[in-house]
Amino acid sequence: MIITLDGPSGSGKSTLAKKISKIFDITHIDSGSIYRAIAYSFMINEVTEKDYQNHLKTVDIGYEKNGVTLNGKNLKNEIRTSEVSDLSSKIATEQFVRDFVDEKIREIANKKSVVVDGRDIGSTVLPNADYKFFIEADVKKRATRRRIQLKRKNPNSDINIREVQEDLIKRDERDKNREISPLRIPEKAYIIDTTNDSIKDSIQKIIKVIKEGE
Ligand code: DC
Numbered sequence: 001m002i003i004t005l006d007g008p009s010g011s012g013k014s015t016l017a018k019k020i021s022k023i024f025d026i027t028h029i030d031s032g033s034i035y036r037a038i039a040y041s042f043m044i045n046e047v048t049e050k051d052y053q054n055h056l057k058t059v060d061i062g063y064e065k066n067g068v069t070l071n072g073k074n075l076k077n078e079i080r081t082s083e084v085s086d087l088s089s090k091i092a093t094e095q096f097v098r099d100f101v102d103e104k105i106r107e108i109a110n111k112k113s114v115v116v117d118g119r120d121i122g123s124t125v126l127p128n129a130d131y132k133f134f135i136e137a138d139v140k141k142r143a144t145r146r147r148i149q150l151k152r153k154n155p156n157s158d159i160n161i162r163e164v165q166e167d168l169i170k171r172d173e174r175d176k177n178r179e180i181s182p183l184r185i186p187e188k189a190y191i192i193d194t195t196n197d198s199i200k201d202s203i204q205k206i207i208k209v210i211k212e213g214e
Helices: 013-024 031-044 049-058 082-091 095-111 121-125 139-153 161-177 199-213
Strands: 002-006 027-030 061-064 067-070 114-118 131-136 190-193
Touching: 002 013, 002 121, 013 027, 013 114, 013 199, 027 031, 027 095, 031 049, 031 061, 031 067, 031 082, 031 095, 031 114, 049 095, 061 095, 082 161, 095 114, 095 121, 114 121, 121 131, 131 199, 139 161, 190 199
Parallel strands: 002 114, 002 131, 027 114, 131 190
Antiparallel strands: 061 067
16 A cells, blocks of 8 residues: 655654554655755755765665664754755755655555655656645745744754744755656646644544545
8 A cells, every 4th residue: 555645844744644644554655755864964064955866875874663773873852953954955856865755765666555745746756646635835834833842852043933934935945846746736636724623633634545545
C-alpha cells in the first residue's frame, strides 16, 4: 500500500504521516527531511553552488527506520533550523537534487508499504499511489504551529511570529512557483483542511477515506 500526503509547510502532514504509519504498521518517509539533509551537508561542508552536483555524488545519505542519516548518523534537530529550511527549499529547485531524492523514495516504496509526505509525492514521485491526500491549513495557523515547533527545539530562543509567517510565505511561494515539480494538488487527491481540526479529527478523516476505499 502506498499513501501520499502533500502540502505546504506547517500544514501538519509529517505529524499525520507519522501517525498513519503507526496505525497501519507501514514505513513513514518524510521526504522534506532528505532535502534538509542534503542542504545540511552543503552547509556544514561549505559547498558553493557550482559544486553542489559533485558534492551530491560523494554524499552518503540514507533513510532508516529512525529517519534520515548522513554518513550513518541520524539527523534530528540540526536539520530543523530556519537556515536549513531556507536552503532546502532553494536546492529543491534543482533537477539533480530532485532526482536524487526521488530515487531514494522509489527504492523504498518498491519494496514495502509506505506513507510518504512532501510537496510532489502524489503528483510526480509516486503518481500510482493507492491513496493521495493534500493537507492544507490557513497561513496564520501554520505559522503558529511552526513557532511552537521551533520553540520546543530551542526553548530559549526569541522567535517572532511575524518573522515565522514571512519565512513560511516566502518558502511556499518558492515551492509553488518553481519550474520542476512544484507544490500542487495531485490528481484524485483528497483535500484535508487541518485549520480547525485536532490531529485526531484529521486522522479520522484520512482513515475513513482509506477504509471506505478497501
Ligand atoms: O517538508 P519540509 O518543510 O521539511 O521540506 C523542506 C523543503 O524541502 C521544502 O521547503 C521544499 C523541499 N521539498 C520539496 O521540494 N519536495 C518535497 N517532496 C519535500 C520537500
